[in-house]
Amino acid sequence: VNEPIRVAVADDAVLLREGVVRILADEGFVVIGQCGTAEALLSLVRESPPDVAIVDIRMPPSFTNEGLVAASSIMHEFEGRIGVLVLSQYVETEFALRIVTEGRGGVGYLLKDRVADVGEFADSVRRVARGGSVVDPEVVSLLVNRRRARGPLDELTEREREVLALMAQGRSNQAICERLFITPKTVEAHIANIFSKLELLPAADDHRRVLAVLAYLRR
């Protein structure tokens, strides 16, 4: 709130990149630069490190996972001082898990469509800037709603499942309270129940919590 968040944007699709840049500007972010390749992003980030790098997953030259590789380089090179938010036109749990697992500090994986929900997107960028984890709701929904043989997940109540999904998206307890209109104490109770029913050890921080929950869901 005090200092404006600095953002770099990389996407080879100019139309989308400029759309993202405009929205970020609208929402009070400072876009320090934009580019169309992973290489350009790396030099941009090295020149003037932003708080968050927003990267398209599929960029030239091979149009496969250049964005992922760039994100990984940034996370390692800056040891988590720069948050990385990866955007994709498809939802893949594979990529979401890779990014979150590798993440140090702020990481995020969002469907490009999410940018259109301006308020929610700005919130996601801020969470990544603060070192939080952001996982696209559709990834979580795929994992939670996946058909599986009967198991501990079936023991959860409806409300507990909602809390689980929000945890997996990387939401903090406070955010869960606001979403579900419940008190922090109730949220804590739900979380304790979930962890005990799934036989998971309580996580040390939000990021580890996301990891633990995602790993469980993906089993």
Next chain:
Amino acid sequence: MTSAVVRDRRSTRPFERTLVPGVLAMTAISSLIPILVDGWWLDLGLPGRYALAVACWLSVLAGLLARQRRPGNPIGIWLAISGLLAPPAFLVGASSSALIVASAIAFVGAAGFGAMVPISFPAGRLDGRAPLAIAAVAVTCLIYRVQQVVLFDPVKSLAGWTQPNPFAIRADPSAVGVFEAAYGAFGIAFLVLFAVWLARRWARLTGPARLSISPVLTGALFFVACSLMQAFAQAAGVGGDAMAIVQFVHTLSFSAVPLGFMAGLLRVRMARSAIADLVVELGDAPEPAALRRALGTALGDPSLEVSLWSREQASFVDTDGSAIASLDAVAGGRAVTLLERDGEPLVAIIHDPALLDDPGLVASVAATVRLTVENDRLAQEVRTQLTEVRASRARIVEATDAERRRLERDIHDGAQQRLVALSYDLGRARSRLGADADPELTRTLSEASEELRVALTELRELARGIHPAVLTQAGLGPAIRALAERSTVPTELRVELTRRLPAAVEATAYFVVSEALTNVGKHGGDCSAQITLAEVSDCLELEVRDDGPGGADPSSGSGLRGLRDRVEAIGGSLELDSRPGHGTSLKANLPIPEVVV
């Protein structure tokens, strides 16, 4: 160079089957004359008369055989005529003048036609000096007969001559002596020349021709030798039992040529079956070198060469496969026999020209060689076509995959991007609406956003169905995991893959699993699926198994057919096991080609 083109037909002239009974009846009558009729035979004893009957039969039978084997060759007719005329030729002592004249004509005919056989054998053509030689035989016999008829005195002459001779000009024993001496000298000279000619021909025989020609020449030589013996005996005035034996042996030698002819037939038949055996032994894909050796051995011609026709080079090729510019140059004076099929050359056999003297042998070899070579060529053609079809099928699948990737990329870079950009604009517009904005406008924008979100989701699913980007981006494992996550039944995964595989293998495996899971989903109910994927010795083995009701019909629906086509296009196999009550298992085995770097 002699050359012959052998086609499928052996001869256009049919065998005169209808004449056979008539010829046999005539033979019976002719051969019975010397046995049944007594007293007309000059110095021919009973054993000689039997030998005459036997020679008559053997000649006619050999003639019929020759005619049947080679209807276009006149040798058979000549043999039969000489056989039929042999008994009447000896009716020297007949009581009627007409019979005596007939016997003289028969004698000239029997000797003339008989001489034509060895002279023209085996082709049946009278080339060069052959007609001269036959004329010499006929004239000699005529002189001999004329002197017998016009000079013999019935009273003074040989035993059995009981009737007065109506043709006798002058029954003068001294005149008989002059004529006998002249005849003896001319006859002996001629017989010696004939013997020399036969012996030289015999010595020059090479290779395959030996088989059929040499027995005939040997028979002729024996006959000539016996005739010489008789002529000398007569000139030396040998008489009594000794002369009777000479006469008998001479009569026996009439059978030598027909017997030789039949022996030749037998030897050729045996040789032919040897060729057939050898070619059969070669199997249905004869190597030119092996074919050459087998034919050379069977035909007794070590110099024999075989050239196969190459369609690609439009030329005959040698055993190394290089083109032969000119067969004539290779043949160098030897004969070339071309085998054709539908007017197209098949094989050229370069061989001893003597082989051509027996067209039957050539035809027999041709038939066997044509069969084996043609077989080989057809098999080769089928193999080539199969390879081509397989390659083109693989190319079609590859092209389809490439097209699907292109289509997905077009959607990703085109419509999808534009719609996402549009959603950004709508999002910005909505975020700029203040709390006091027109509620109608707020609602409209909100509805538009929602519509757009649904459209984007549908478009994304469409693109994923065309080609899943994750397959290209992350490989088969993650792509199959994505399928399992979206499956409508609980799906367990066992993926043991350590590396990326060639695109065609990954895409095929993906579509097999996708189709199988779709089918599992159709069962509904409480069933679950298990996907196993592993790389086992250069093969990707995958199985999708469910515990559903089973009983899927492998022949119904185009889904499985299409899958099988896809799998087989890259050289793999697909196996469906779906017994009722035992669930369904779909197994695919996909070979992983070596990646050429």
